[in-house]
Amino acid sequence: MSIAVVRSLHVHPVKALRGCARAEAEVEPWGLADDRRWAVVDASGSVMTQRRHPRMALASAEPLPDGSLRLSAPGHAPLTVAVPRPSSTIRVEVFDTPVDAVPAGPAADAWFSAFLETEARLVHMDEPAHRRPINPAYALPGETVSFADGYPLLVTTSASLDALNALIAQGEHAGEGPLPMDRFRPNVVLDGTAPWAEDDWTRLAIGEVTFRVARSCGRCVVTTTDQTTAERGREPLRTLARHRKDGNRLIFGQNLVPEHTGTLRTGDEVKILD
Numbered sequence: 001m002s003i004a005v006v007r008s009l010h011v012h013p014v015k016a017l018r019g020c021a022r023a024e025a026e027v028e029p030w031g032l033a034d035d036r037r038w039a040v041v042d043a044s045g046s047v048m049t050q051r052r053h054p055r056m057a058l059a060s061a062e063p064l065p066d067g068s069l070r071l072s073a074p075g076h077a078p079l080t081v082a083v084p085r086p087s088s089t090i091r092v093e094v095f096d097t098p099v100d101a102v103p104a105g106p107a108a109d110a111w112f113s114a115f116l117e118t119e120a121r122l123v124h125m126d127e128p129a130h131r132r133p134i135n136p137a138y139a140l141p142g143e144t145v146s147f148a149d150g151y152p153l154l155v156t157t158s159a160s161l162d163a164l165n166a167l168i169a170q171g172e173h174a175g176e177g178p179l180p181m182d183r184f185r186p187n188v189v190l191d192g193t194a195p196w197a198e199d200d201w202t203r204l205a206i207g208e209v210t211f212r213v214a215r216s217c218g219r220c221v222v223t224t225t226d227q228t229t230a231e232r233g234r235e236p237l238r239t240l241a242r243h244r245k246d247g248n249r250l251i252f253g254q255n256l257v258p259e260h261t262g263t264l265r266t267g268d269e270v271k272i273l274d
Contacts, residue, residue, distance in 0.1 A: 006191075007191040009189075018227065035148070086126040101126070134152075157198055
């Protein structure tokens with residue numbers, strides 16, 4: 001029996017930059033097509049995110065039909081970046097995990113360095129089937145992920161956001177709410193569930209694709225960052241700490257691993273399988 005429908009689909013072509021809404025999206029083994037196949041790294045090769053660089057929320061990357069990216073940001077001329085040839089790779093780090101990636105080239109590096117006002121490089125994940133395994137504690141052998149924080153897809157529900165916003169409205173920082181869903185940077189947003197119903201899911205079908213629920217999503221300071229201004233507040237972390245804590249983790253949403261490929265579309269029905 002269907003318990004929900006897909007309200008919206010989102011991809012983030014460059015990790016930590018602004019997302020793009022999609023009417024439909026292809027599911028690949030390591031995530032949605034065009035989602036987080038690119039990342040920005042600093043001079044040491046460590047991935048750069050909104051955790052330390054909230055300004056990244058102001059930049060956008062539009063995937064073009066040939067696979068290239070159209071970069072744009074306030075005060076900077078747009079730049080089109082072609083998919084680099086995988087002739088050589090460099091070693092980068094995603095949260096202390098080494099990953100091989102292909103440099104995008106000097107023009108992209110200069111663009112991001114100017115935008116972020118620090119040395120930066122754009123890199124591309126050329127072979128996501130081999131580059132970065134999922135944490136084996138939550139994965140099957142051979143499962144991989146793109147430059148996403150840890151898992152191929154993130155699902156959230158509008159009912160849980162409504163419930164969270166109601167709790168924020170009762171707290172000391174009520175003026176910061178209600179918060180929009182883009183604070184949580186999901187891939188799939190569902191309508192029609194009960195609040196926090198996703199806590200009990202272990203396996204589900206979204207349209208024609210089935211997924212395994214790997215674990216709940218631990219949230220960080222990025223959720224306090226306004227995705228349109230890059231300004232930071234205190235919510236939702238203050239409220240999550242009071243109401244949505246799992247050990248030391250503040251949780252919102254569920255991380256998914258696809259069991260096979262297929263296409264997701266807005267309006268797709270959702271069924272809980274286990």
